[in-house]
Amino acid sequence: DDQREEMTHAEILSILEGRKASLEEHHGVGLQTDVLERTVTMAARYLPKGALAERALSVLDLASARAKRTTERTLTARTVASVVSELSLVPEDRVLETDQARMLKLEALVAERLVGHEDAVSRISRVLRRNATGMCGNRPIGVFLLLGPTGVGKTETAKAVAECMFHSEHAMTRLDLSEYAEPHAVARLVGAPPGYIGHEAGGQLTSAVRKRPHQVILLDEIEKAHRDVLEAFLAVFDEGIMTDGRGVTVSFENTVIFLTSNLGADAGAQRSEARIGFGQRAESEDTGYASRVLESARAGLPPELWNRFDDVLVFPTLSRTAVTDITRKMVAKLGVRMRARQGIELSITEAAIQHVLDEGGFEPRYGARPVRRTLARLVEAELAE
Template sequence: MALSNFTSGGSDDDSNPPGGHPPGLPTPGSPPGDTDVDILDELLVNYNEKFAKADPTMFRETLIEQVLSVLISKNKPNVLLKGSAGVGKTRIVEDIARRIELGDALIPDHLTSHTIYELPIANLIAGSSFVGSLEAKVKAVVDFAVDPKNKVILFIDEIHQITGGTSSHSDPIGRKISQMLKPALARGDMSVIGATTSTEVRAVDEDPAFARRFTPLIVDELTVEQTRTVLASVRPGLVAHYHHQIAVTDDVLADTVTIAEANSRAGQHRPDNAITLLDRAMADRVLEQKKLVVQAQNDGDTALAQILQNAGQVQLTKARVLDVAKRLMTGNAQRPDFDLETLRTTLRSRLQGQDDVLDQLTDHLAREDLELFPATTPTTWLLAGASGVGKTDTAKIIARQRTGSDPIILNMTEYHGSWSTSKIIGSPPGYLGSDSNQELPFDTLESNPHRVILLDEFEKADKAVQRLFLSAFDEGYIRNAHGKLLDFSKALIICTTNAARDSLSGHRIGFSPVRTPVPPPSLARALTGFFDPELLGRFSLIVGFNPIDADTYRLIMATAYARQREHIMAVKPRLASCLPTEIPDDELRALADRTYVDSQGARPAGKAVRTWIENRLLAQRAGVTVAAAMPPPEESETSPPG
């Protein structure tokens, strides 16, 4: 139905003399009949015409009936559809418009011949630089909608943008629009359908006078089975869109839903995530086929190019869908090929005396990499043990092997107050720093959610900070101060702790210097005094690192020497040739005896080895005997940890 059926045309004069009235708008105080139809055509979108031939909406019969029952009510015939992004709120309105246009038997007599018009907020704001032009546009829409002869139902998507909330982040333009709509809404002179997300509906609730004029209806997320059915219904349209170049089997459709579930960010929901993934995968396959044709032409193989062009439909594969899903998640930041045996070998070569612990960690990673179940929450580890046993090094090695980059490291000693949560999620609106554009530590998860996060010395963080991560462990996301979701569901979060180190350092057997590892039940009991039980219960794995004894310390020193000599060989091979392949056993034992400190674990080893290398090279340069190159006891024993 054209708007010209209801309103008369306006002036064709587009001039706008200085100080004159904006063109294309009714003059203030003019009757509704003088409204310029052109401006209404620019402001409103006729859903009846636009979606008359659209496919029916599936699994929404009950909700559509609820919407229709509100629209025919005598008082407040206004609906507020609220639900997570991507669940299909707008599709419900589109389907009602389709049914009205086609004369569906379900449509009540009160709504026959009605037209649903969308009012995009951007259309109201665009070109409203003149004083009063915005008000004139809103008045034109209201006058058109309240006229019973026009039989109008307004649809306002993202309706939270025009609420009149009093918070500091409320838009003054939105408040102005809502104030002009309230009288007509209160009298029941017009019907409005609004749509907003479950989180942004709070902006509507901030304006009680506006919110009470609507009946809220919740739009739930479709189930996995329902999403498969929806995907099958949209398949013909997608195939036709790509000129029947791509064929999609039922098995690939089912795989698409599963892959979308496993690779969607927090805030993406069914069925939109699966439909979007299928569409992108088909587009990617079309481009790939085009590239093959161009490559054949560039190579001068006209026969192959002709065969490829006349190949007809090509099959979309599960591998293609999975590849596209990964790229949608991470962009160009692809995780490198991950080899479990290489990781195990690297860990064992760098960390001595922890073979049983490392086997637990690599076994857990192997289970996670099977990807048997959708990843809705992150993998979370708590690595406990005394200082210097290798907890932080373990996290760094795993991060480089799995992601090709260093982990996101938060030194939790810097988050010692409850106010420190603002350093992680930002400051709430109205507080100091709320308008800052400074990058927060987890902003990089948006470009690559497959990251390793290291929360070092987790026990030193304030309880409020620890409990902030409870949501990430339990739900897979944290909501920042501005309502945006930080998706942790694909991350590996590694927390380290020195808590209860006296209990975690093991027990001596008689007078032996050897200590035994703490069994898991004792480990959990020892940590309970430092962490909330509900937080401990949400860790995927809690392991206690073995204490470093004197024998292990000597082995660590030997390994550190081999690694540092290899580094010197790469940068200064002449100096490396002056060093022995290994530290002589007697010197290694003497060096270990002088520098080993039970409470510091392996921390002094690196510095002691570096000092030994430097002293030996300096001594050779000065012609001094090698024995004189040993570091004095005072230097080794008083050296700071780390």
């Protein structure tokens, strides 16, 4: 029920503890507090629909019944994970994986999806590993500002982190803040107050986080949002909370927040386009570009907002080498789709990949976006004939 305030994990754990004796008696299986805690966490992360207390109790009941059938004397986290896996269709080993184990692999997992931004991936991973230990209190696990031109991987970064940390690139709420340019748009974020039209619907952001507490929040083009809208996020970045239109406090402590901006993206763009684009850029060129973008973005955003970011990262234009790697990944995905749908084996030569780039796939100003369009024109359309 969207109108009901979601309970905290501690409150739900208390409910499970209260039902522990009756469940133990009914199933004849022992229930330990650490397994109850894991049950709440797994239900919150992998079963986003419905009230969390009901989800956790249902999982605990099903897992206890399964443990009884397999003659376990005490319920184990693996048995709980097997139930959650079946309900969520997430592999059991991934459900069972601890945050600490996943964090150690974070850099490598994100790098599998993201090409050409090794330094950014490393910096994001360091912050997330540090904050996931609880050092940031109730704040979000990370708040990052991503700067740079279109098509260089800012959105892909958010998707990669969502997939790595929350096991699906769809574990993400994306808001285009260019649609929040008026002061009254705050009501769309948190929901209208009682007595106003739209009160029953709830806020676009607060409702999404209440339903799925573990997720990535992507706020695009923040420079286009009204200042009142930006100020509504200060409590989120500081204390990990936002109060919705009904006066209910929503926790953001299990979210990772990415904000994107094109401020300063054209700084040095002419210089980038003057180069042919082959090979790697000089490190000094990237450093100079980053400095100009940072200076421009800092001047364009309120200082109280800037000071609350865990890190600010500049994504430079992609080199031809990086776009070549991205094209190979896109071709590999296309091959998987064609094999599954039509039974066709797709192989493409290096010369053909360079041809895709020469025929419109490589435009430094637009990053990797032209690749998809050019592949569709030169490869997919031909195969469809």
